[in-house]
Amino acid sequence: MKPGIYSEIRAFLALSEFGTQAEAARQLGVSSATFGRSLLKLEKDLNQRLFHRGKSGLSLSLEGQELLARLRPLATEMAELESWLRQGTRKPQVKLSAGTWTSLFLANGFKTLCRSDDPFDLVFVPTEARLGIEHRQVDIGIRGARPEEGNLAAKRLGQIGFAPYAAKNVTDADSMGWLCLHPDYASTRSSRHVMANHSEAIAAYVTAPRLMLDFALQGVGKAVLPCFIGDAQEQLQRTGDEIEELREHQWLVMHGDGRFETHVRQVADRVADFYAARQGVLLGA
Template sequence: MSVGDTISWDDLRLFLDVARLGGLSAATSTTGLSAATLGRRVTALEQQIGEPLFIRRQTGYQLTPAGEELLARAEDVEAAMRALTRWRDGSVGEQIVRISAGTWTSAFLAQHIGELWHVDDNIRIEFATAYQKLDIGRRAADIGVRSERPLDPNLAGRQIGRVAHALYSGLNLINGIAAGLFVGVTGEAANVASARWLMAHHGDRISVRGNDVQSVRELVAAGAGLGVFPCFAGDSDARLVRVAMPITELETEQWLVTHHEDRHRPEVRLVADRIAALMREHGPLFRGERRRPPS
């Protein structure tokens, strides 16, 4: 890298997301950029550094030694930028709280935003929805809703409930549903436990697939086949009908996770407490105990 070259913070932020999430496609959800654009930006950064930062594999991006070193330095810059942002936001009375959760949980929280956030809180909320967990230990998010107890010593967690999953069909017994077929998942979403369970138990009867859970729900509702959803999502959709008891092996715990040092920040604690209260209030729905009767 020549003396006159300056690495931009924007490029470092993109690098951090790709490094933490392990690939371009995963980072599209957090950066808002296409995988092609991210690829070009990463390649340009490598040319600027003068060394490859990633080993490209079909399964994802793995950091090279130079990438590991840049990651550590970029995290130092990130911490400094966060401190600067908090100082700036504090001067105008607003703090940012970034919430990381899976697709269904993020949608549920968004539907109940009025119970989590008020205009007069002087807080700004950001939702970071991703199939892969954002690294709270490295402060990629302030609050995470997770399916297991955090083991990282930098993280603090409290269990706030349990989540059940079950098989659902659309209201009309047509097309793939009438034939006893299933709707599967492809792409990143195929790595979630429910998608793996469906593949293991009914893989030979999957006739249609979608590459995100929202598409899968639309396909099931339209009659393409049966699908697996968390009960809080399936039972809340008037177009879906639960066709069997919850799947025991897919039941998970629900944990609220924060950074050990950040959990006492007033804005983080306020939002975390509200999320915990919301989840406990709707605990029966998440546990699959509020089954909506068929229309």
């Protein structure tokens, strides 16, 4: 193996997991430029064109797809090696991934989920991408659907509701345009709902879910938000009923073997208890 190719393969696998170059670079803690150079270097080292480059970003070529298939078994071993190396210098880590809204919700229970005397560090990984729990990139994931992968274990946490919200200081919320996540940026079910029903009345597109909340607070437009987010904002008001077609279950997902690890089980149980005590908040009741 050529010197340095480890980091290039790591970048290649990260792109396949996180979907976009920007997100993969962020997860690896490197700049987009450095990340891009790693991918170019890998193509040069292997003398193969691994990607198609277009306006919407990178997509795997046939050669890239073949390389990914060959590297998948290696990905698990690399993740376990990195985890082992990390644990040799600091406390064990339990990585928990969730989307923007769920991360904000869990932040309210941080002292419940993470305690000062814990023999491990709890690491929050907020992302809209579905991280590879099967490859142990994270230990626990909160998802909006039950996983289909056979090597994952899941527990249903409860239902969440969605409703439209606007700033309280607007005079005519009904005539306001809508805020929507741009389709090029990990579109959510709520954004797809807005596109399907209000495509002619979009006030602004944003590139991250959190921006919809910020824009709504500034009176730019209406936003479809989880009830546990919108109802918690004193400066927002509901502009309609709960959108029943968006109601969804949230699932706590773990690796089939990793769920038996003591620290992972402790965090998973705390998350489940936190949700159980807040079912009404989740549904906006």
